Amino acid sequence: MSSSKSVIDRRRFVAGAAALAGSAGLSLPALAQKAGQPEKEALKFGFIKLTDCAPLVIAYEKGYFEDEGLNVQLEAQANWKVLLDRVIDGQLDGAHMLAGQPLGAAVGFGTKADIVTAFSMDMNGNAITVSNAVWAEMKKNLPMQGGKVEHPIKADALKKVVDAWKKEGKTFKMGMVFPVSTHNYELRYWLAAGGLNPGYYTPSDISGTKSADVLLSVTPPPQMPATMEAGTIHGYCVGEPWNQQAVVKGIGVPVITDDEIWKGNPEKVFGVTKAWADKYPNTHIAVVKALIRAGKWLDASMANRIEAVKLLSKSQYVGADAAVIGNSMTGTFEYEKGDKRPAPDFNIFFRNYATYPFYSDAIWYLTQMRRWGQIGEAKPDSWYIDTAKKVYRPDIYLQAAKALIAEKKLLDSEVPKTDGFKGVQGGFIDGVNYDGRKPNDYLAKFKIGLKANDKV
Numbered sequence: 001m002s003s004s005k006s007v008i009d010r011r012r013f014v015a016g017a018a019a020l021a022g023s024a025g026l027s028l029p030a031l032a033q034k035a036g037q038p039e040k041e042a043l044k045f046g047f048i049k050l051t052d053c054a055p056l057v058i059a060y061e062k063g064y065f066e067d068e069g070l071n072v073q074l075e076a077q078a079n080w081k082v083l084l085d086r087v088i089d090g091q092l093d094g095a096h097m098l099a100g101q102p103l104g105a106a107v108g109f110g111t112k113a114d115i116v117t118a119f120s121m122d123m124n125g126n127a128i129t130v131s132n133a134v135w136a137e138m139k140k141n142l143p144m145q146g147g148k149v150e151h152p153i154k155a156d157a158l159k160k161v162v163d164a165w166k167k168e169g170k171t172f173k174m175g176m177v178f179p180v181s182t183h184n185y186e187l188r189y190w191l192a193a194g195g196l197n198p199g200y201y202t203p204s205d206i207s208g209t210k211s212a213d214v215l216l217s218v219t220p221p222p223q224m225p226a227t228m229e230a231g232t233i234h235g236y237c238v239g240e241p242w243n244q245q246a247v248v249k250g251i252g253v254p255v256i257t258d259d260e261i262w263k264g265n266p267e268k269v270f271g272v273t274k275a276w277a278d279k280y281p282n283t284h285i286a287v288v289k290a291l292i293r294a295g296k297w298l299d300a301s302m303a304n305r306i307e308a309v310k311l312l313s314k315s316q317y318v319g320a321d322a323a324v325i326g327n328s329m330t331g332t333f334e335y336e337k338g339d340k341r342p343a344p345d346f347n348i349f350f351r352n353y354a355t356y357p358f359y360s361d362a363i364w365y366l367t368q369m370r371r372w373g374q375i376g377e378a379k380p381d382s383w384y385i386d387t388a389k390k391v392y393r394p395d396i397y398l399q400a401a402k403a404l405i406a407e408k409k410l411l412d413s414e415v416p417k418t419d420g421f422k423g424v425q426g427g428f429i430d431g432v433n434y435d436g437r438k439p440n441d442y443l444a445k446f447k448i449g450l451k452a453n454d455k456v
Contacts, residue, residue, distance in 0.1 A: 046095035058294035068286035104180035118396035130235035152260035155194025175219035175236035187237035193430035263427030288400035359420035360436025362388035371449035
């Protein structure tokens with residue numbers, strides 16, 4: 001970074017801090033202590049080649065990181081485990097993470113570590129795809145309208161296929177990207193809503209296949225289409241562009257998008273270790289500021305989305321054809337080949353307060369960990385809330401947001417007035433409502449899954 005650039009950034013910070021201090025009733029020194037010059041300027045962030053890495057890419061390509069005095073390097077990672085391990089050991093300063101990864105680390109499922117997030121990267125963005133052969137069987141059980149299959153498609157139709165396979169002695173297998181991924185929980189939710197048990201995790205069996213009607217296994221996102229084409233799995237849940245890739249290659253059919261399973265579900269987060277956040281508080285705020293601006297840019301116009309598609313298609317980012325990425329990123333989604341439908345909410349990066357790290361989002365993931373045995377013992381409601389508050393950090397988000405408001409880069413109305421809970425949420429495919437304040441009541445509503453003092 002040039003010295004003149006540094007001077008401009010310092011002036012911008014002081015002016016913005018002064019305005020914010022006056023509006024918030026804080027002294028400038030007190031505020032500057034919280035959001036001063038970045039303690040660390042050279043940063044390396046990891047990501048997986050999925051379209052929802054977009055906020056990182058846009059913050060980099062549009063110069064938002066540079067505006068905050070940061071020299072950022074983005075580096076694609078082989079898989080989610082490698083990504084998490086490299087954040088924990090300090091090879092990466094932070095990363096595009098599965099929303100469940102910081103929470104899984106907090107409860108000690110898999111790797112035990114203290115990871116925090118102050119930024120939610122997006123809502124929605126995933127789908128469930130099945131092979132052509134499975135789709136041909138499912139389609140026989142689905143209602144049609146105007147020559148097309150009615151959506152959303154429930155797993156009841158898949159249950160008939162799975163039951164028929166069982167009678168023939170065949171095992172039905174599906175892929176998801178990681179044990180604590182949104183994809184795992186969305187796939188399990190959809191299957192269970194249709195009467196299929198996706199299996200339980202136990203201390204002696206961490207594969208999550210105990211008592212399973214459908215066997216789920218981990219497959220890295222870019223390998224999903226080829227793994228299904230080879231017959232190793234018969235379907236999968238993954239983010240884009242790997243569902244649309246199956247359509248383009250003619251090897252499978254996406255049957256449901258995740259916003260049809262849970263409308264407005266949280267998907268990825270930006271995660272750092274707690275030690276890193278404590279050591280570099282100003283840097284952390286600067287990063288979140290840049291990411292908030294990126295999210296806002298992504299949802300500002302269709303022209304911006306089209307530009308984002310071109311950027312994401314580059315080999316150093318997602319590395320898929322722009323036409324494939326654009327299928328979902330520009331407000332449509334293709335199911336059967338030629339059956340392209342409007343999907344304006346498939347990717348939400350800023351609207352509906354998508355960037356805010358809500359405690360209730362964290363608690364939903366914790367309920368699913370308990371439901372499927374990743375949390376082996378019953379926990380009181382207070383435990384869920386306390387755990388969420390250790391991992392999700394809206395206090396840091398708000399410091400970043402207030403600074404952006406002072407700089408006139410964000411509107412006050414674009415920041416939620418909330419205690420961190422969204423209230424009772426609907427929009428689930430099984431009609432069950434969710435209240436983040438009452439996680440045990442929520443778990444009690446499900447026919448399939450652990451609840452109360454259940455053990456596998």
